[in-house]
Amino acid sequence: MSQEGQKHKQGQKQGQKQGKQQGKQHELAIATRAADYPQWYQDVIRFGELAEPAKVVKGCMVIKPHGYAVWEKIQRDLDGRFKDTGHRNAYFPLLVPMSFITKEAEHVEGFAPELAVVTRAGGAELEEPYAIRPTSETIIGHFFAKWIDSHRDLPLLINQWANVMRWELRTRMFLRTTEFLWQEGHTAHASHDEAREEVRRMLDVYGDFAEQVLAMPVIRGTKTATERFAGALDTTCIEAYMQDGKALQAGTSHDLGQNFGKAFDVKFQNEAGELEYVWQTSWGVSTRLIGGLVMTHSDDAGLVLPPLVAPIHVAIIPIFRTDEQKAQVLEAAQRIKAALSEIDLSTPRARFRDFLEVVIDDRDLRPGAKFYDWERRGVPMRIELGPKDLEKGQVCLKMRVDTPAVSGKQFLPEADFIASAQQRLLDYQAALLEQARERREANTVTLDTWDQFLATFAGEDSKFAWCHWDGTTQTELAIKEATKVTIRCVPLEGQGPAPEPGVCIFSGQPSKQRVLMAKAY
RNA sequence: CGGGGCGUGGCGCAGUCUGGUAGCGCGCCUGCUUUGGGAGCAGGAAGCCGAAGGUUCGAAUCCUUUCGCCCCGACCA
Structure with a gap:
């Protein structure tokens, strides 16, 4: 609701003001999912440098x-x-001749309202307009x-x-x-x-x-x-x-x-x-x-990317005090980068090889600023490399997201790290899938009464709900009208609860199996 | 397309009610000092206030129109 949105906005403003007073918080902060989910989504995209609204072209993005x-x-x-x-x-x-679009009755009906049509070209009116596909x-x-x-x-x-x-x-x-x-x-x-x-x-x-x-x-x-x-x-x-x-x-x-x-x-x-x-x-x-x-995958710190689709896999942050240390650390960073760049992280079916992309962040910023920076971009692995590490022949590794198996900073012998980097990324990839699966399962419910249904989908709330449905469009539309919830799909074999007869959660009519219901984008 | 909110240096905002020619924080540039979780000091650049009309001696501010963004809704990958 718009009231809800207003609250969020006010809450944010207050948060910023308090932040200013405390002189600590930054406006670079990403909205939290809990405070303002839509804003969080946009912030993640913006700070993650994925895209921005084109503005000069309505509804388009760069x-x-x-x-x-x-x-x-x-x-x-x-x-x-x-x-x-x-x-x-x-x-x-x-460009598609308009007459083509209109040949299939249902197709026209479905797409006509959202067509952009070219009627002029070459300085003249076209005989037959073209639809942009x-x-x-x-x-x-x-x-x-x-x-x-x-x-x-x-x-x-x-x-x-x-x-x-x-x-x-x-x-x-x-x-x-x-x-x-x-x-x-x-x-x-x-x-x-x-x-x-x-x-x-x-x-x-x-x-x-x-x-x-x-x-x-x-x-x-x-x-x-x-x-x-x-x-x-x-x-x-x-x-x-x-x-x-x-x-x-x-x-x-x-x-x-x-x-x-x-x-x-x-x-x-x-x-x-x-x-x-x-x-x-x-x-x-x-x-x-x-x-x-x-x-x-993303969290309140910004973008999180699975390694198999991450454009950058490793960010190396050099840490040093003196020029001498800087030279040594950068040299070691180059060495590590070269070794990592040999590692193949191609996706299973890609026709081209993809090797690890590694950046050495030698910008003149404090290390902490760089940490936040790469976190917002979703880079899976961060290596902190300083004099202490060089002494011990180790690297300090931090994965973007903590997983049950791996959390916090880890100190690993350089050679071990290089040897295990590929596997660590694949494990991390698997952990992200598992985490996402757990999150979904934790928010998937089986509902049998309309009261439960209303409670589950109250306000802006949504979950994945397996419910019986009588199979009629009438019921489907009535549920949508009442709650904004739609039938996402009738699950294929093994994709949902095993089919068992029941009664429709809305109409009470007989149902053959449960369907997936949720609010949707 | 309907309802609501919003367009002011790159980002976030103040200023708009009660017109007087633009300000703050962050970022950016230069230099020095810094560097294991968002650095400090000094100097500096950058905005015809979304756009177009109008009212006025004078418009970021008032009026009209228009464009765009965000949220909610109807439509949809």
């Missing part, structure tokens, strides 16, 4: 080098996974029709890395911006079964990627009719748990059936010699994943 580097890591691994599963990259035009099903459908003649042309497995534009009414950095970066896979198959397999295969690719690379646990499921992609028969998704209890749809994989095949006349001759419409799929993840990353 992804800064550190943020873009995270996206590049995401791209590298995912692109490898797409190629592992037989897909090839291609690129289609940014909100997604590429239509224009790709057009080309698939030209490329596909026979069952021998199938399956056709294409992926595109691109930008898209959707004129959203409300934007938030990474989570929803007018323009965003993504990949969209588009495939065509000879049978519905084959298409369904593809939908599931790519959902699993996303799920595995989210967990193994982003250390972001997800629940795989199927969307209800209201949340389905415009023009799809079926939409599957991965849903991630954010620290404020809300859900984030982190990726989707759609069974398009023959809807676009029919709209764009994508036919093939089957083995029996008959003409048939192809069965298509599409699937995508976007820069939204970075927003998910922020809200999965």
Whole structure:
């Protein structure tokens, strides 16, 4: 509520004033999650130097080098996974003839409101306006029709890395911006079964990627009719748990059936010699994943990045008093950096090798200032290196986030550290996943009564709740109307409680299984 | 698009009610001293007060319009 927001704002102002009086607190401080979660989210992005609002272009953002580097890591691994599963990259035009968009009835309905349209070009009014792609099903459908003649042309497995534009009414950095970066896979198959397999295969690719690379646990499921992609028969998704209890749809994989095949006349001759419409799929993840990353791992000290997507893995902070010490410490730092830079931290599926990125922070700042600085950027490992360490042949290591196994500063012989650095980062990666999983589990409940439901979702509160649902859109909308809670997904096998009959938490009607409910981004 | 809040050096803000030509903290630059959790001193640079009109002798301040950001809502990856 706006009152709530006001309170937060006032609370912050007071905090700052007190801080000033005490002469200790800094305005560089990041809002705490407890005091003002949305502000915290923005602060983490700003201080973490991931992105900033473009301002001169409504609803758009500038992804800064550190943020873009995270996206590049995401791209590298995912692109490898797409190629592992037989897909090839291609690129289609940014502009889509308006007539294409309107060919699939549900598709138009879903996307028309958020289209940006080009009506003038070359100093003249265009005969037919172009839509700036909100997604590429239509224009790709057009080309698939030209490329596909026979069952021998199938399956056709294409992926595109691109930008898209959707004129959203409300934007938030990474989570929803007018323009965003993504990949969209588009495939065509000879049978519905084959298409369904593809939908599931790519959902699993996303799920595995989210967990193994982003250390972001997800629940795989199927969307209800209201949340389905415009023009799809079926939409599957991965849903991630954010620290404020809300859900984030982190990726989707759609069974398009023959809807676009029919709209764009994508036919093939089957083995029996008959003409048939192809069965298509599409699937995508976007820069939204970075927003998910922020809200999965980061803390009140700022950004936290899993090593596999961290642009910088190690920050070495030299500590010295005299010029002589400075020279010695920097020399040792160079030596350590060189050794670390040999360590391969490629993600499992990336086609390119990624070695540890190490920075030696020799800026003329006090060490403490540098500590805070690299913490805000989410760098997994910090090495403090001073005269005492050189004497003892050791390094002082601090991981960005304490884990049950490793907390606080550790003093390790230099050689041991180098030898164990890769494993330490992988352990840390695993610990972040585990921590995120525990956080989600601690905030996942099974609810059976409407009173419990109302209590769980009171005010701005949210959790992951497994509830029985009678399967009707009417009930789904009524729940949303009353509480802002939506059905995030119907879990796939093993992704939620085992199916057991029950009664709908809202209507009391019979239900076959529990579904995941939560407020969502 | 509706409701609310906000645009003043890079960041955070004061000044706006009661018009008189812009200030504070942090950051930034230079120098010296410093360096194991946000350093100190000295000197310095930087703002046509979101934009456009208007009222006025005079506008950050009043009026109108407009753009953008944030929060809440409806729509969505």
